[in-house]
Amino acid sequence: MSEKEYTLRKEFRVDLLLYVFYRAESCEAVYKKTAIDLADRMRCNFPAFSGNRLNLEQHVLKSLAEKEDFDDFITYITNPRRQTEAFIKAEVEKYIFRDQKDEAVNILKKNVDDIKTTVSQALFTATQKVQNQRGNTEMWLNDFSNVLKDELTIYNIFSENFSDIKDFHFLIEEIQKGFKSITEKMSSLSLDKLKESRLKPEEILIDQLCNCCWVKCPFCAAVCTNTMKAHSPDDHSTPFHRPDGINGYPYRKTKDLSVIFCTTLVRSEGGxxxxxxxxxxxxxxxxxxxxxxxxxxxxxxxxxxxxKWFVCQFKTQLENHYGKKFQGSGAIPDLWKYISKEEAIRSLEEMF
Structure with a gap:
């Protein structure tokens, strides 16, 4: 192999590895930091995510009422965690890509600039040290990787592929040229690509907000609203008890869906x-x-x-879903039929 061919092969390898570094590490580091920053921002500023578990539950229920989607209600009734996760994903999508898009773009740009500055500083620091100490390629790789270890994982990528390149000055020259191209590409990173990153803001928020108790009331299946997943010896509790019929429970030996709340049942003379x-x-x-x-x-x-509003609004769908009726002992009280959606949502807001 001629010297020219060998040089071209080395240049190609450097370019290829820098491309891998750009795609696998630099971009991912930017999107990871952006996901974390956006999740933190929403935990502080977004009303549904900035309070306790009761606050989150209230916002989930409010969202369900506003959309009036029966299937979503059934998902919430049967699998409240799944519906809560869907709510978090939808709100994150709206916040980042619609309501606060400019803010999200600015956060992304800042993180791009931070990574560019960090890499440039690492290049300068490692190169200066090797030159002052008359070091070699291996020393430079170690120092460069150590400076970036908190931001990027690059040692394996570089050490396994550059260790046989003994010409330190050639390597530095090629890497500096390559990083110039990389930083230019990073400036055009798109917020849309955040959806494809390994770490997503909605996943961070789901981990934070859904790591709680999901045990259901044995009567109405309303979910416990304790913030702790395991909170024994404290009892399960919720302020969102509902009529048993919403969960498909009928009066005994009938097909009449119940309209009695748990809180009423436990003070009654029945059994x-x-x-x-x-x-x-x-x-x-x-x-x-x-x-x-x-x-x-x-x-x-x-x-x-x-x-009460929910039962009236979705009476027919509930009856069809469960194959039972709001009739007889489970006839819907007339006063319930005059409750508006606005009053229903207000009743949630007045709880706290």
Missing amino acids: FYPSSEKAIPYKQYRIAGPPYDTWSITPDRSDLAYW
Whole structure:
């Protein structure tokens, strides 16, 4: 192989590895930092994500009412975590790519500039040290990688492919030329590519906001709103109890969907049959054992207008979905039919 051919091959290898570095490390580092920054920004500034678990649940329910999509409601009723994750994803999408797009673009640009500055400084620092100490290519690779280790993982990429290039000055010259091209390309990184990055802002927020309790009320299946996933010995609880019929439960030995709230049941004189023909008084529901004995259901009149509106709004769909009717003992009270969507949403807001 001629010297010219060998030089061209080395140049090609440097260009190829720098391209890999650009695609696999530099761009990913920018998008990772941008995802983290945007998630942090939303945790601080976005109302649905800036409070506690009760606050998040309130916003999920408000969103469901605003959209009036029955399938989404059923997903929430049967799998509240899935619907909550869908809500987070949708809100992140709107925030980044519509409502606060300019802010998101500015964050991306800042992170591009930060990475460019970091890489340029690493190049300068490593090169100066090697020149002052009369070092070699291996020393430069070590120093360059160490300076960037908190931002980029590049040692394996470079050491495995550049270690046989003994001409230090040639390597530095080619890398500096290559990085100039890389920094120019990085300036044109698109916010849309954030959707393809390994770490996404919605995933960060889901990990933070959904790492909580998802145990359901044994009567109405409303989800516990404790922020901690494992919060024993504290009982499960929620302020969002609803009529049992929303979860498909009928009155015993009928197909009449229940319109009674849990909070009303547990102060009534009636009973329920968890596993046998022996009735358990609602007032003593905890003696039924698991899962009843791990729940604290306050016996009061906290019958949320939100769920009354929901039953009226989706009466036919609920009946078709469960194959049961709001009739007989489960007839919908007339007063419920006058509750507007605005009043339903307001009842959520007035809870706190």
